[in-house]
Amino acid sequence: MKIKSVVASVIILLSLFSLINPFSADADEKIVYVVPIEETVEKGLLAFLERAVEEAEKANAEAIIFDVNTPGGAVDAAGGIGKLLTGTDLKTISFVNKQALSAGAYISLNTDEIYMVPGSTMGSAAIIDQQGNTAGKKAESYWFAAMKSAAVESGRDPIYAQAMADESIDLPELGAGKGKLLTLTAEQALEVGYSEGTVKNLDDLLKKLGYENAEIRNVDVTFAEKLARFLTHPVVIPILMTIGSLGLVLELYSPGFGLPGIAGLSALLLFFYGHLIAGLAGFETLILFALGIGLILLEFFVPGGIAGTIGFLAIIASFFLASDNIVHMGISLLIAMTASILLSILMIRVFGKKMKFFRRIILTDSTSTDKGYVSNKNRLELIGVEGTTVTPLRPSGTIVVDDERIDAVSEGAFIPKDRKVRIVKTEGSRIVVREIPDRQ
Template identity: 25%
Template structure:
């Protein structure tokens, strides 16, 4: 029997001495006296809206545009007609056009029943402007808002004059919203302008708390007008990008406030704010739901419609959606959809011109035209004069193609008028307070030009393909004659000269040349000194091109390019 191998006692003691500290460390109790307090949202503020009304829910999602403005106004009217006692705007938007947002903000303040903004899950830029126009504001868990500085998609930076013109009405609207609905103005100011710091201060005598910028903070906490002036004058490096518009200045501090306020270092959520500073001004202010509750922008955290009904004391709720026509109009108002409709319109027109009497391509073109102008009319952007202007341009184009020799000034003028009508039909119908300096106006104009450029380019490519392969496309090969008739004298195809626009007898296979300035696809050919009206099967032919007759149907003479003219 082999002897047992035992671990020496000294080795056991050594292992125990190494393991014991690790076990003690993992099982040691946490010192609760030094632990950071858990972060909890501030207690919800009770709603000031009288209970008992029916709640109408209006979703505002996507980019805010002039088109959305008209749809919001219609839904507000429908909600009121259905007996809404409270209108809740459910926001999920990255922002949008400044001019449209200013108009919608004023419209919201004119609604005759209480309004509530529900940020669920985000409302940036123009979105927070609309939300601040409501009587109350609540947010969903982890929702966010802020970052409302005006920008342009066409340029990385606005010029000082343009930025000043954009900021002036924006800040004025935020100030009015804050005054009407009991908000402090400083947070909204910091959302729009870099360099605006935000502080939470309190009056020890009254317990009143206010959110102020750095100039008011120096005056109301430190009581030093000279220091406040130095602070205000030293802000130019961060904020003086718009000729002084939007720079922090004395807003609410009066002589009786100097030195009588103190900073609030701990927020209701438990977050610390050293010296009362909420925002350092190095970026545009953006807040989540807990911080929004801390600074009293949001009154409560609401995640469901049921919670919303309970919080507002509503008797019930209903949703007011866009109609199917309005949803379709929104879809067709996108620039790439309009470009496709433009291609369909011109392609249908060209096919109908190439093969008169088919009707189907012409009907498709008319439907595309209805889409091009129907959607902006439904969205309140276009009116009848846009359609009339487009039809005038179209008439000039058709006149030049069918009745005049060559494509000249009349056709070019027609195309220009049609393009102009399409562009202005999607521009905001309401006058912008910023005029042509409105960044959104130029963004919308660029989108309209993109529609024309992409649509025109795609139409040219489509026309070239159809011109070459029209008879080989399965759908169109069934609509037009693709196989030429046998060349040579065929007695039953003889027709009298008085039956065609020419004279004498014609046969399939006879040769001639293009006599008019061109065939696009109609024009005149010359055979044995006689000029005869004819058409091609879609191909455009220049003056003097050799042709031969491939089909005769009544007084309709169809020709094609003759690549093998007879030898002498």
């Protein structure tokens, strides 16, 4: 009995211990998140990284490794990403797996550590506008300060970050200066303290950091996030708006609701969908857009111009509300409107007579007499008939033919009253007469 009691007591104690410290072996296992930063930096990428960082924080991850391979992108998106990375308490590491240029360099500088693979590059961070030209002095000043601040916050010499954005800084030993922006190779970055080391691949990095036995969690971009990143791309936005405006304009000139209207409405809905998924807009912008479309349709039934004007302004306002960059949205709208006007003219003038679709919405026939279009019956039976003027013809007046008064015109000459005339031409209601000379 005593032995049984002892065994039972041991079992109970072990059970209690397991409840107090369950899976003690797994509790010591480290969790490391690996998050890709690829392609163009835009607002869709910011929304994806916010989700990834939130997941890592909830999982109490040891660190987040950002697999960087980007040529750069939007400055405002890069600024948001930099704020996100410096705002988390987790250890952040940039793994430059080919290139971290422009906004990519700024993002990397906002992480705690940077590692690069052989042959990778980082730098060349000039700020340019949507046309590929250098931005204005105000934007450049902001970007120079942002690059410097990112380097200082991460404990790196800011002169190299400034040289990445300012071609006037002379660093000839690194190939910068005299009109050239600084771009660091993996060896140069390690030399100037902009990299903590050079590694062959991700596995080599994990081993170097002591995470070779950690649980690696890869955060992949969902289809919705990929679509949002594509739809919020600075080049795609004006294309969507051009298709939308052109489709709706063509729909106004065609009967019913057909392909142009569907294409235009779909393009605009994709625009709002991308901004909704990226977290740039709320449903209020979509409601405002729908209200604007409704007011424009109401204009067809309640003429006056007020409803249509308010509807147009509501649509424009919804576009600006969906974007956090008024300048970029204004440029996109200008591009869309200009392209829509030019394409409309091109399709009507060049393709209007060749394509069946455009023949349905464009009037190409002329109402000529040769084609049977007359406003009055053409009285051909009067040609050659004689009559008498009852009023002078100057050159128009009235004649009498078999007791019927007829409005007529002369061939140009004045014909007095009570003169004999002969009808020489009839064109609908126009009766042309010629005076008959008196016979001596």
